[in-house]
Amino acid sequence: MKARTWSRHIRESFKSLARNGWMTFASVSAVTVTLLLVGVFTALMLNMNKAATDIENDVEMNVYIELEATNEEIASLEQQINELSGVESVSYSTKEEELSGLIDDFGDEMSLFEQNNPLRNKFVVQAVDPRQTERIATQIDSFDYIYAVEYGEDKIEQLFSVLEISRNVGAVLIFGLLFTAMFLISNTIKITIVARRREIEIMKLVGASNWFVRIPFIFEGIWLGIIGSIIPITLVSILYYNVYEFMSPRLEGSFIQILEFSPFIYQINALILLMGVVIGVWGSFMSVRKFLRV
């Protein structure tokens, strides 16, 4: 197709937007509402996901070592743990270090124990994938000179299943919303096309190819998507900015963090725009299809 034909198609698509004022308004509103919902939901989901990952990454195992283990044995134990598949990091902490940590946390009464330290030397082990924690713990437990492996088993299992469910529910909701939006848009575009059915028929009768008929409608879908994403992008940005300003000082120091405003807002806005365009194009494509068989 020649360049001037493309510019004709683009011109046609704008003309048609203007001519079908109310239908344009209806489609844009449908896109706006959906994208706003999708935007807010996605922001929420991604932050929840971030929180979940933060929590998951914070899961560590405390591996306590038998008192009689010698330094060489401890070193070889460390090597053994490191060689296990799925282990991200192993750090060694002596019982003296542990005790001084306790003294720092609970005060000088703890220094009574300096005479006779009841603590054990330990490894702090982190798994690459936190869901592997249980397996790795069992494996470590079978090594020699291991006194105990602790990682808060029940709580973690529960946390994981809650996170898993909430993630799935969020994904289903977003898909549902997108689907509804596509349906709404393809319906509104279909109505504008029914009104132009005769026009399409005439175009085909004078020898217009399917693409010649289709492309202006596709451009129209693109514009509908872009126009429809303006309000969602603005609102989601303002909203997230405020939430970020409010939340991030309050979360300071905790291991859960809200996603940084700067890269995140661009990503989510790009996503909103892209989704707007995709549903616009898909909507027009689906609705023209039916009328091309002349």
Added chain:
Amino acid sequence: MIQMKEVYKRYPNGIMAANNFDIHIKPGEFVYVVGPSGAGKSTFIKMMYREEKPTKGNILINGVDITNLKASRVPYLRRNIGVVFQDFKLLSRLTVYENIAFALEVIEEHPKSIKKRVMEVLDLVGLKHKARMMPDELSGGEQQRISIARSIVNTPKVVIADEPTGNLDPETSWEIMNLFEEINTRGTTIVMATHNREIVNTIRHRVIAIENGLIVRDEARGEYGYES
């Protein structure tokens, strides 16, 4: 030019609209297709520009078999055939000029030659001065002339007309017929389905009569042959 070889057309409701059509139309001919309503005239016409497909048999246009033409090639067939309808089929949101130019935009003609060519055909149909008007502002006869101008703007070898005077008063009908005559004398083949007895009996041409899906008559300088 146009050849139908043992063409049959049966519609899903069982009606036989074409029962062994076997005809040959030579270049430059002017052919009337006559017959009672529902006899198969429209099917005859529609099969030529592939709005309908025959159930059996072959149709050749310019030696090309269009029976099994792929859907994607149909637009190219239509660019070589001008079609004129009873209801004009003009795009109501475009001006007269744009309506005619559209047939050339579709084939990605250069804008300069589009302008030249559109003005030529507007001159031929005598409506150059109404180029900027909208179809709704024109009379029926004028609208039909615009639709004829559109059908010949890309210089097709064949113009197919389905009841082109069906919606027009007698006087206007004669004007339209004169236009078709003019186009025919320039060498374009014309196939016209019509109900207009007076025209067929006055401007004598080949007549193909269809009744109940059968060709009952095919005469070189025929008559209408029905009470109208």
